[in-house]
Amino acid sequence: MSRRTRLGLFVVCGSVLFALFVWGLAGLPAFGTFNGEYGQILNSVAGTERHVTNVVSSIVFDYRGFDTLGEEFILFAAVIGVALLLREARDDRERPRDEVRSDAVRAVGLMLVGPTILLGLSIVAHGYLTPGGGFQGGVVLAGGLALLYAAGHYRAYRAASPQGMVDFAEGVGAGGYVTVGIAALVSGAAYLENFLDLGTKGTLASGGTIVVVNAASGLAVAAALVLLFHEFLEEVMYPE
Amino acid sequence: MIPLQIVALVLVGLGALAVVATRDPLRQTLVLGLYGLALAVLFVVFQAPDVALSELVVSSVAFPFILLTALVKMRGRRRE
DSSP states (O other): OOHHHHHHHHHHHHHHHHHHHHHHHHTSOOTTOOOOHHHHHHHHHHHHHHOOSOHHHHIIIIITHHHHHHHHHHHHHHHHHHHHHHOOSOOOSOOOOOOOOOHHHHHHHHHHHHHHHHHHHHHHHTTTTSSOOHHHHHHHHHHHHHHIIIIIOHHHHHHHSOHHHHHHHHHHHHHHHHHHHHHHHHTTSOTTOOOSOOBOTTSSSBSTHHHHHHHHHHHHHHHHHHHHHHHHHHHHHSOO | OOHHHHHHHHHHHHHHHHHHHOOSHHHHHHHHHHHHHHHHHHHHHTTOHHHHHHHHHIIIIIHHHHHHHHHHHHHHHHHO
């Protein structure tokens, strides 16, 4: 395609898109108004119904817990797919001895490993009290471990995340979520319905099953990302 | 709309342009991380801190890691 035709095509498509965009923008409700009935109801009832201070978490892990189960397994399936494609059957190869040459990167990076992991744990633990939760905290946890590689060396990173343990954590996290739902069924409630004691609002012991489901998803997300990092790093570390 | 929200919107607009305009994939990865940071600020000033945290961890931890390792792998292959 010549430059001229491309430019012409862009002008036509661009102006149509722009018109549609302006049309859509004109139809939006005024800035700051929110017409979502479902959201307004949940905002007013979630605190008393579920004893949590972060309504978003009560939606993610309770009212819409089943949706999150699906999301959890999207990540699970993606990671299994990556492992199937990239994982080597044998793991007896000598691990490369790479190291970061810059002292500054090493010092600052390794100093941040502990605080990052602590931050991740805190974001998971307080998911139903303050913004955050299993997903966000789980990624931060995996990021803390990845720092071991980025600022230290590959061997330290692999030693801190043994394959067997990470596989196990991934299974426990994903399976734990499903199990809470089944436990609800056994107790006579609907699948993933809250059946535990709701505790005191504003404390770590509040939210009933939200606590368990939140922790399970934190574990599953952290393990999933570490597994993903393992497979991608192996590709880089053993160029064949 | 408060001024901070307008600033955040402008920053995100400029950031998105910068991501598209960067040609070198390695630099693009870094610019994308900064863009994600701007987007996280936008979510905070629009009172969506949960979404801001999600955006922050995806754009500054998970995504760059995978992009960078893929880039290193491809670079190694090109040299052969």
